[in-house]
Amino acid sequence: MYKLEAKNANLFYGDKQALKNINIGIKPNSVTAFIGPSGCGKSTLLRCFNRMNDLIENARVEGDFLMDEINIYKDINTYELRKRIGMVFQKPNPFPKTIFENVSYGLRINGMKDKKMIEERVVESLKQSALWNEVEGSLHKSALSLSGGQQQRICIARALATEPTVLLMDEPASALDPISTAKIEDLIYTLKNKFTIVIVTHNMQQAARISDKTAFFYLGELIEFEKTKKMFTNPEEEKTQNYITGRFG
Amino acid sequence: MKNLIRKIKFIDKTFQYLAMAATFFVLIVLCVLIWNIFSNGLLRINGSFFTNLPSRHAERAGIMTALAGMGSLLVITIVIALPIGVLSGVYLEEYGKKNKFASFIEINIANLAGVPSVIYGILGLQLFVRMAKMGNSLLAGALTLSLLIMPIIIVATREAIKAVPDSLREASYGMGATKWQTTSRITIPSALGGILTGIILAVSRAIGETAPLLVIGALVYVPFVPEGPNDQFTTLPIQIFNWTTRPQEAFIINAAAGIVVLLLITFLLNGIAIYIRNKWYKKMRY
Structure with a gap:
């Protein structure tokens, strides 16, 4: 059984087709990396799973997207869906509020009022995102006072607070220095036990290091979807071979 | 070379x-x-200058009624213009569709912000004083000034909201927030510094206005403090204008003193606006 699934998925931005007949199934508690050159549709596909493309005015989706066999576009409302599928963006985007307010945001908009429960969830999320030791005494400082890497982990903690089962990450480390990147990668590795993670990355080494399976996209098509090890040692498709060896892209 | x-x-x-x-x-x-x-x-300027009523005798004349009139006028103006202006700005930026009609409205609002104030006075005279039969009351004056500063507030609100990065809205939607939750909890609070600055600058513009109030018939001599929105009123710029038209030297000095007070109030408001802006920008460095 798949955690996330796309069946015959097409997506259009106006007249331009950005995704062409994508079929992909993602197993629970795994890390899946989406790779491919810019404009290949990997981020677009990622954002289909929590319907972030709905925010783009002329985007149109065809086909079926499933989570736990529930149709994402038909059988569940968008807000409920996004609580179950957390998202982390390319640039750290904490709210200009305190650390505590940032992490508790998802709980509050859900209508959670119990202060003790909110506090417990905040602490747990910060621990899960390996940030607790660094911010323990400064929960009521502005999240913007943290470093870029810490800000990104705040964003991860914020996404974890509503207890999602899936975490979508859109190039979460591309704006960070190598040390912060390593921390995020370690974090992804540990989070795998509890969450299903899909990560878009431009960094091939990163994909090789952290993912179980890798999907290679090119011009809106899914070219190859394989176990990461096989993908990076012995890919089936020539295009994949060319891309991962750096011959184009 | x-x-x-x-x-x-x-x-x-x-x-x-x-x-x-x-x-x-x-x-x-x-x-x-x-x-x-x-x-x-x-x-x-001394204590009695602030507490005296206007008078035929320059040395006994004060700005009590002018200050009280100006204060009540501004309060009513803000109560009317602020919610309408801010809500319009938020609507145009966050909810309205971006099409030709929207850009038509945008251009016209920007133009309205530049229309000479005396035109607003003529509009107010016809609309509020004559057609709505409010007479030359505080309410008519406040409504006229509201029309005058509303475009400024709308433009400032839109600019402030536009400056909030989309990444913050995305983060909020990504958490499962609705449009209303995102707008009320993230977008507006993040833009509040800019909105407040715009409001204060609009108010300090309203303070200095004389022409539209003269057109709608604000009195130049009011020997009482207005007690309700239907009372007649005067304001500090009108009082100053009145004094400068007198031939006696002593009234000219009164006018100078009035200008000092008006200048200080304007400086103070602008200072507050700059303070808020700096403080907000420091807090909001994305």
């Missing part, structure tokens, strides 16, 4: 000195004006 460099350097220097001269010219004119006003008016 050497010649060319010398020529460029010469142009560079010339431009620098010209710009400097222009700046100093403005500063000197401003200083002379302020010195002139303050040296005439500052000594006239």
